[in-house]
Amino acid sequence: MRNIALLVSYDGAAYYGYQSQPGGNTVQNKLEEAILKLSGEEVRLTGSGRTDAGVHAQGQVVNFYTASSIPAERWALALNSRLPDDIVVLAAAEVPEAFHARRSAVRKTYRYAINSFRFPDVFARTRVFHHPAPLRFAAMREGLSHLLGEHDFSSFTSPLSTKPHHIRTLYEASFTVERTGPGGEASGRGVGYLTVTGNGFLYNMVRIIAGTILQVGEGKRPPSAMADILAARDRAEAGPTAVPHALTLWEVEYGPAWALDWRSPYI
Structure with a gap:
């Protein structure tokens, strides 16, 4: 399994916050849905921090584990074509297995x-x-x-x-x-x-x-x-x-x- 980190920017006005909720209208939900569409995998993202409803991010960092062979440099463009306009993946990088977006910060x-x-x-x-x-x-x-x-x-x-x-x-x-x-x-x-x-x-x-x-x-x-x-x-x-x-x-x-x-x- 590979560990992929994403640098994410979003306008939080339309969302119930970053962290996944049953209603689904969160930034985490939208990112996980885009990854599913791209790779066919159901992943669980780890974020550097939770942002409340209405709060934005210029440089949120998330990571996830994947069996996909998609090169790290292609994740950003591929995910952006599957995300709503108010969420943008600015960059992606393959990181060591032990990297944790929150604990490593x-x-x-x-x-x-x-x-x-x-x-x-x-x-x-x-x-x-x-x-x-x-x-x-x-x-x-x-x-x-x-x-x-x-x-x-x-x-x-x-x-x-x-x-x-x-x-x-x-x-x-x-x-x-x-x-x-x-x-x-x-x-x-x-x-x-x-x-x-x-x-x-x-x-x-x-x-x-x-x-x-x-x-x-x-x-x-x-x-x-x-x-x-x-x-x-x-x-x-x-x-x-x-x-x-x-x-x-x-x-x-x-x-x-x-x-x-x-x-x-x-x-």
Whole structure:
């Protein structure tokens, strides 16, 4: 049996999330159906992480075992012709038998998009959260700095979390403004991205961070409150869970032992 890894991008607006469900309308279901059509095999995909309903992915990684002799470099094009338009396999590679898309991952990056202009962008309505009031961008950055490092993130996960512990390490927690209005960044108007990179994430963790840092941006909490919320280890101390459609699983990184050789999807 061969182990094939896929680099997958998808718009999650039409799906009930990544992970397979009885109703079938998930990204995993669509990928497995496409593999069945192509190779005649019923496979079970392993994903690098579960994305909720409405959440997108720029760089989801999955792997599966196959007896097919189809060359690795042909899987992407062959699967794309059998997938809906909102799911694209960007690359494929044959990997060692022990490779596991989730357990072998060492870093994951998520990005949450926020538009604080007065009016929404109609073309980005399924990818960006619209916040019609100005935001305190500098305060948001200061607040996020308190999350860096290894912490117990119990305050930033759903009570439904089934993980044995909530200790995670964040390597990056930043907010960058890509486009601003008159007056520049000081106006509080713009399209910005909350980017978090860590060794793993808990259920709803990024969306709760986003909902809480938005309160800092609104002036409802001081930046230092982020440290206090962490220390409390109590979900009730954090802000709301932000809407899912502005969240994207951006990138998944693996250690040198796996050396995934993705051929560029852009040539």
